Amino acid sequence: MGDDVVLLDFWPSPFGMRVRIALKEKGIDYESKEENLSNKSSLLLKMNPVYKQIPVLIHNGKPVCESLIIVQYIDEVWKDKTPLLPSDPYERSHARFWADYVDKKIYSTGRLVWATKGEVQEAAKKEVIDHFKPLETELGDKTFFGGDQFGLVDIALIPFYSWFYALETCGNFSMIHECPKLVGWAKRCMERESVSTSLPDQYKVYDFILELKKKLDLD
Numbered sequence: 001m002g003d004d005v006v007l008l009d010f011w012p013s014p015f016g017m018r019v020r021i022a023l024k025e026k027g028i029d030y031e032s033k034e035e036n037l038s039n040k041s042s043l044l045l046k047m048n049p050v051y052k053q054i055p056v057l058i059h060n061g062k063p064v065c066e067s068l069i070i071v072q073y074i075d076e077v078w079k080d081k082t083p084l085l086p087s088d089p090y091e092r093s094h095a096r097f098w099a100d101y102v103d104k105k106i107y108s109t110g111r112l113v114w115a116t117k118g119e120v121q122e123a124a125k126k127e128v129i130d131h132f133k134p135l136e137t138e139l140g141d142k143t144f145f146g147g148d149q150f151g152l153v154d155i156a157l158i159p160f161y162s163w164f165y166a167l168e169t170c171g172n173f174s175m176i177h178e179c180p181k182l183v184g185w186a187k188r189c190m191e192r193e194s195v196s197t198s199l200p201d202q203y204k205v206y207d208f209i210l211e212l213k214k215k216l217d218l219d
């Protein structure tokens with residue numbers, strides 16, 4: 001009997017996108033269950049009682065939580081397909097370093113760009129650009145962060161491409177001006193079906209942000 005794979009997800013979540021990409025890179029059939037985060041399902045609360053967050057991968061009834069942990073779990077279980085991490089331990093540590101950097105530096109500061117205004121927003125804009133710059137340098141002239149192989153760092157970061165328009169519009173800046181190499185890299189990633197079929201339209205994400213700002217009385 002084949003594997004039973006279920007993904008508890010939420011369409012605009014960059015963390016959920018990471019897992020969608022990894023599952024598609026490996027050609028794994030899975031059932032996606034969309035969560036309403038304002039009214040979480042009993043399944044989500046049962047499968048991720050600690051954080052009560054998506055994504056959660058449920059593999060043959062067993063939950064795996066935290067997107068980067070899920071992506072690495074997928075790579076370790078479905079070994080027969082293209083690896084998402086290098087085989088060399090040092091190169092693996094390097095990939096994990098930059099995936100962890102993305103987790104620490106991009107989401108929280110990016111959120112401040114659309115969730116604030118005035119001086120706080122201006123400071124957040126400068127900070128998020130400052131946090132993208134080391135990634136621009138790390139990428140350099142490589143095709144992907146791991147060189148020719150699409151992998152963990154690309155999967156960690158590319159979901160935020162679907163938020164670029166929202167960030168640029170709310171923060172009044174231009175990613176192509178600030179980080180041209182990252183924009184070129186993002187377009188290369190979008191040529192992969194695993195990515196283009198996992199990321200929502202940038203304008204749909206922007207509309208979602210505008211709705212969220214209204215709901216949180218942030219506009």
Ligand SMILES: N[C@@H](CCC(=O)N[C@@H](CSO)C(=O)NCC(=O)O)C(=O)O
Pocket residue numbers: 010012013014015037052053054055065066067068
């Ligand atoms: N470190 C985790 C973050 C998941 C997360 O923030 N999930 C959000 C949706 S995306 O912003 C979530 O589930 N929020 C609901 C809540 O926090 O109550 C990961 O990498 O999987």
